[in-house]
Amino acid sequence: MSSDSPREAVMAPKSPTLAALYWRSEILQVMYWLRGEGFGDIVDAGLLERFLGVDAAIGVTYLERLVSEAYLVADGPFFALSDKGRAEGAAEFASSFAELMRPTHGECDADCWCHQSAEEAEACSASRHRHEHEHETDPAPYPKGSAPDAR
């Protein structure tokens, strides 16, 4: 059974270029969704943290980037969708799950962004190697999924 943890944060790509595209899509989608639910289309970094799991300090850098790209307009710490952002938000929501249907090579989880580009695959591989080295001196007591309390 799946957990309710924020998949968005887990799935975020590791290469800076794809990460920026990823968070642009996620931010525009949540803003468009909130607008549809009647909550307007103004967000701040704290809201992004609650909805998307992106650290607020990082999220604000993506918000400012979206302002520079004319998807958002800024008013102090608050950010609103521009006309361009509204159009893009709707389109992103419609296409986001089509992206997840792409074939996978099986080395990582099916959600991993390493399936999206060679650059991301390289970053993902480097990240895995770092993670393995960190745990070489502290091996897990049980194989993955076989711990006594594993569900």
Added chain:
Amino acid sequence: MPAESGPVGDAGFDGSLPRSFLRPALHIALLDGAWHGYELLEYVHRVGLSSVDLSGIYRTLRAMEHDRVVASEWEASGSGPPRRVYELTDAGLQSAESYLRAVATARGHLDDLLAVYLTPSEQAVGVNGVSS
């Protein structure tokens, strides 16, 4: 904030449902048809998930959509912006039926727990005066 809950126990338990009930609750709600996000938020508050906020609904619906148990589409509104409407897929219907059985089992356990101290008539009335 829990609504109309009883006294808080020594471990902070106030009678609201734990967040692990959110996914089952959303499945069961969607057995009734298509819902919008805010409607689902109001529903989960009514059934005791008082700590859940709109961000929790959004994230859980996204996860359920990713898991192919929920599908969504934009619904045009005459006066306002389009709203996302969610409904169960065939896989979601099967999951919902499993959750219904699991929740019924949980209710049985709670009934057993309460039977030690409460009379049958007391057991039939919930904390908020709602008959079970």
